[in-house]
Amino acid sequence: MRDRGAALFGAGLVMLLASLLIRDETFRESARYTLQGLALFVMILPMTVAPKLAWVTRILEHPVLRWMGRRSYAAYLWHYVALTFTALILGVTGQVETASLTDRLIA
Numbered sequence: 001m002r003d004r005g006a007a008l009f010g011a012g013l014v015m016l017l018a019s020l021l022i023r024d025e026t027f028r029e030s031a032r033y034t035l036q037g038l039a040l041f042v043m044i045l046p047m048t049v050a051p052k053l054a055w056v057t058r059i060l061e062h063p064v065l066r067w068m069g070r071r072s073y074a075a076y077l078w079h080y081v082a083l084t085f086t087a088l089i090l091g092v093t094g095q096v097e098t099a100s101l102t103d104r105l106i107a
Contacts, residue, residue, distance in 0.1 A: 005050020012043030 001008070016039035019032050047053045059065070068075075090106060092099045 001046055001049050002051065005046030006052040008046045009043050009050070009053055009056070012039045012041070015039035015042065 015035060019035040019039065022028070022032070047057055086106075087099070087103075090099075090103055092103050
């Protein structure tokens with residue numbers, strides 16, 4: 001892992017990007033999240049031991065990223081409430097995701 005960590009990180013990055021580039025609906029609704037989880041595992045595991053990836057760890061430990069990391073779960077929990085409240089203000093019925101492009105951009 002120490003010697004091949006950078007190669008594993010690169011392979012995980014390619015897998016992650018591929019999962020975002022593949023536009024097939026069947027893939028996007030089924031295997032996409034599995035591939036993304038595997039890619040993140042392959043990227044993060046080598047960062048714990050590979051000296052060549054210390055620069056990635058330094059970036060991720062930046063104070064701003066650490067601050068957001070400590071708050072990200074709360075943001076995840078409350079983002080739908082904010083979207084719903086914004087939709088009510090705009091008069092959008094139903095989900096914001098199915099609203100018009102203008103309403104989604106405003107939200």
